[in-house]
Amino acid sequence: MQRIPLDEIAWEDRFVRAFPGDRSEARTSRQIIGACYATVAPTAVADPRLLCWSPEAAQLIGVASPKVASPGDAASADPNPSYTALIAEVLGGNRVLPGMRPYAAAYAGHQFGSFAGQLGDGRAMTLGELVAPDGQRWDVQLKGAGPTPYSRRADGRAVLRSSVREFLCSEAMHHLGVPTTRALGLVTTGERVVRDMFYDGRPRAEPGAVVCRLAPTFIRFGTFELLSWREELPLLRQLTRFVIEQHFPELARELPPAEHASAPLPGAVVAAWFGEICRRTAVMVTHWMRVGFVHGVMNTDNMSILGLTIDYGPYGWLDPFDPDFTPNTTDASTGRYRFGMQPGVAQWNLAQLARALLPLCEAAADREALAAGLELYRATFQRQYGDTLLAKLGLARAPGVHGAGPALDEPLVNDLLALLAAEETDFTLWFRCLANLPLADDCADDVLLATMAPAAYAALSAGHRAAVLGWLRRYAARARTEPPEERAARMAAVNPVFILRNYLVHQAIEQAEKSDPARPDTSFIERLLRAARAPYHEGPEHDGLLGQRPPWARDKPGCSALSCSS
Ligand code: AMP
Numbered sequence: 307m308q309r310i311p312l313d314e315i316a317w318e319d320r321f322v323r324a325f326p327g328d329r330s331e332a333r334t335s336r337q338i339i340g341a342c343y344a345t346v347a348p349t350a351v352a353d354p355r356l357l358c359w360s361p362e363a364a365q366l367i368g369v370a371s372p373k374v375a376s377p378g379d380a381a382s383a384d385p386n387p388s389y390t391a392l393i394a395e396v397l398g399g400n401r402v403l404p405g406m407r408p409y410a411a412a413y414a415g416h417q418f419g420s421f422a423g424q425l426g427d428g429r430a431m432t433l434g435e436l437v438a439p440d441g442q443r444w445d446v447q448l449k450g451a452g453p454t455p456y457s458r459r460a461d462g463r464a465v466l467r468s469s470v471r472e473f474l475c476s477e478a479m480h481h482l483g484v485p486t487t488r489a490l491g492l493v494t495t496g497e498r499v500v501r502d503m504f505y506d507g508r509p510r511a512e513p514g515a516v517v518c519r520l521a522p523t524f525i526r527f528g529t530f531e532l533l534s535w536r537e538e539l540p541l542l543r544q545l546t547r548f549v550i551e552q553h554f555p556e557l558a559r560e561l562p563p564a565e566h567a568s569a570p571l572p573g574a575v576v577a578a579w580f581g582e583i584c585r586r587t588a589v590m591v592t593h594w595m596r597v598g599f600v601h602g603v604m605n606t607d608n609m610s611i612l613g614l615t616i617d618y619g620p621y622g623w624l625d626p627f628d629p630d631f632t633p634n635t636t637d638a639s640t641g642r643y644r645f646g647m648q649p650g651v652a653q654w655n656l657a658q659l660a661r662a663l664l665p666l667c668e669a670a671a672d673r674e675a676l677a678a679g680l681e682l683y684r685a686t687f688q689r690q691y692g693d694t695l696l697a698k699l700g701l702a703r704a705p706g707v708h709g710a711g712p713a714l715d716e717p718l719v720n721d722l723l724a725l726l727a728a729e730e731t732d733f734t735l736w737f738r739c740l741a742n743l744p745l746a747d748d749c750a751d752d753v754l755l756a757t758m759a760p761a762a763y764a765a766l767s768a769g770h771r772a773a774v775l776g777w778l779r780r781y782a783a784r785a786r787t788e789p790p791e792e793r794a795a796r797m798a799a800v801n802p803v804f805i806l807r808n809y810l811v812h813q814a815i816e817q818a819e820k821s822d823p824a825r826p827d828t829s830f831i832e833r834l835l836r837a838a839r840a841p842y843h844e845g846p847e848h849d850g851l852l853g854q855r856p857p858w859a860r861d862k863p864g865c866s867a868l869s870c871s872s
């Protein structure tokens with residue numbers, strides 16, 4: 307596989323060339339009308355050092371990796387220190403390579419249900435676009451690289467803790483098979499960043515960092531909302547055409563050739579494209595529900611137009627199954643973004659996108675087609691989620707009434723979800739244990755319960771014990787009707803052994819933060835990255851990482867409660 311050193315990449319800048327932007331290079335916060343971006347250079351940092359690197363992401367985009375196995379560890383001998391230093395300089399924002407035209411993108415968004423007007427990349431900057439060896443194009447973006455015109459009153463920086471969280475989680479999600487942006491690397495800045503982590507008047511200076519992340523595009527629902535809100539119709543058309551042409555080739559074929567970039571588009575194509583976004587979003591959310599991921603800030607500016615998980619902030623993972631769990635303290639009182647709300651919130655967000663696209667669908671039939679996209683979302687999610695829950699149980703879909711009605715296993719599934727929520731039960735461990743459940747009719751109660759015991763956070767109450775046993779016996783009877791190998795294979799494919807539990811990442815961050823900045827200890831970060839590479843197959847790399855969340859992490863800030871302050 308072809309691997310090019312970072313400084314030999316032929317950078318492209320199609321977005322910058324295609325759209326109007328503010329090219330003043332000024333970083334002062336301001337409203338920018340009539341532009342889709344502002345060109346702005348990263349602000350150099352004191353001492354950029356490469357702390358983390360994803361060789362898989364590097365391979366994906368065809369960039370040569372540094373020679374050190376563990377870049378953060380100053381003690382590991384580096385046969386090519388100048389290349390590692392170059393990467394650190396570029397990823398830290400201290401060096402803009404020839405051909406790069408860094409820009410901050412404009413977008414708007416609904417935050418916690420209210421329209422927030424102009425937002426935009428307040429601390430992210432796209433450095434440039436590259437073509438990977440397989441022909442896929444990738445935007446290479448820094449997060450935390452300094453102020454932009456969209457920074458509002460904030461500093462444009464990011465702290466190490468949130469950057470490690472984004473780096474590890476985007477890679478872990480990829481290995482879990484969840485559509486996501488990727489992370490190439492993470493650089494510490496040698497600067498401190500002041501954050502009031504819980505907005506309680508106790509700010510503290512934390513180590514700063516920059517993450518380098520990758521996506522075919524970082525365009526969001528909010529990008530369309532901005533142009534629609536400002537009634538910049540030609541730009542809205544142009545952006546829609548651009549996204550369809552670049553990222554939805556099967557629909558691009560339906561677009562008539564345009565004599566100019568902002569020529570009117572057939573409303574039917576716009577509606578079909580919206581339907582595809584709805585479908586992809588349904589797939590993404592189904593994956594989140596499968597692995598127990600809670601995004602935490604599903605604002606429309608954090609919704610990718612490609613159906614990728616984007617903007618890892620105060621996200622979390624279910625330890626005990628709890629549909630009401632939200633890791634985001636800002637969301638604690640409303641619970642808008644709690645685990646069980648995610649499918650509905652995604653649909654609400656899609657409705658905001660549909661509203662933004664209405665000016666492109668003037669004919670009644672096109673508007674109906676647009677609305678049908680929302681119904682497609684609902685139907686796709688319902689079908690996929692149903693199939694996913696069955697697969698988590700190792701079951702094939704039983705034919706419903708006339709092959710289309712409710713699946714026969716629905717009561718079994720619904721009763722399980724109620725059971726899991728009734729007393730603290732680990733979502734991940736439950737399904738892994740269930741794969742080992744003895745199915746024999748005459749299996750003793752104690753054996754059944756002992757099989758599932760690793761998932762229980764406390765001794766079961768008598769009533770719950772009886773309910774669990776009742777459900778396990780119903781399940782065993784149903785599972786006996788499936789070929790054992792097929793059942794096992796289905797379960798192993800969808801039920802992870804390893805998830806990036808918050809308390810694990812917290813430990814990795816503490817270790818890196820507390821060690822000598824000149825010789826940061828990234829061994830736990832590396833260990834988690836190794837474990838995350840094979841989330842479905844238990845191996846020695848998972849030793850000590852697969853158990854329940856320990857009691858000390860239950861209410862600990864950074865483990866169960868996170869804030870948007872990052
Ligand atoms: P988020 O909640 O992280 O998705 O961010 C919402 C908006 O706030 C986006 O426009 C971000 O670019 C912006 N933002 C968040 N943190 C910062 C920061 N430290 N400096 C500048 N802008 C920020």
Ligand code: MG
Nearest residue numbers: 607608616617
């Ligand atoms: Mg965001």
